[in-house]
Amino acid sequence: MSLQQTIDQDIKSAMLSKDSARLRGLRAIKAALLLAKTEKGAEEGITEEMEVKVLQKLVKQRKESADIYQAQNRPDLYQIENEELQVIEAYLPQQMDREAIISHIKDAIARTGAASMKDMGKVMGIVNKELSGKADGKTISEVVKELLG
Template identity: 40%
Template sequence: MIRDDIKAATITAMKAREKDRTATLRQISAKIKDRDIEERTSGKDIPDDELVTSVLQKMAKQRRESIEMYEAGGREELAAKEKDELSVIEEFLPQMMSEEETRAAIEAIKTETGASSMKDMGAVMGELKKRHGAVLDGKLASGMVKTALS
């Protein structure tokens, strides 16, 4: 389980006295605990690895956006810190689908659902997320679905 891998990595980083890595791993654990509490109150039952992966994906997306903004603002030292955090987060994410795999999945869903126009984008994206949510790059997929349906 990914959660166990994160705990083991935290212990290893603490023993190696890697302050930045330890801080990032603790951040990840805190976000996961927050999400656990949310899920308990919502009554939904999500498999553990799926929950952890969604938390990691959200954190990675936030880091990528921050890196973009910091670089645009000329704040390279802050961008470097975010890049370091992003690399730690990405260690625990499953391998994302390639462009070719994403394109093939979109075509398969498009054929199955009979999608032919932009009106069908929501249905195609919904099915794509349902089938491949944990390993799907949403931003990439969205652009590819738009292209395929236009």
């Protein structure tokens, strides 16, 4: 079953159970997937990799909004963003922990022969491709800076 079909089924069950927080998150996912499907250059459907990218984008948006609401002392809006964030994250592949990311990046540094921050672009290019959907880009960037710095 594709992600789109899973989301449709989960929307129905959220409507039946009157779970408004889950329903908001699921509708956000459905809208983003439909938008990605109709974008210029999109083929008949979207690939699994594109679905993961859409979900990651939604997660990033929710985290940024939640941080802003927390800084502005708006707990009501912060809670809404956080609820949607949890729903969206449930559909992402299992994220790697920091230790696994560090070991993977150390391996990539050894393979590329990177020695300083000048080589960060080489390492980031390789690691971002290999860990796409499994780790957050911000975390990857932080770890690469730590290891090369």
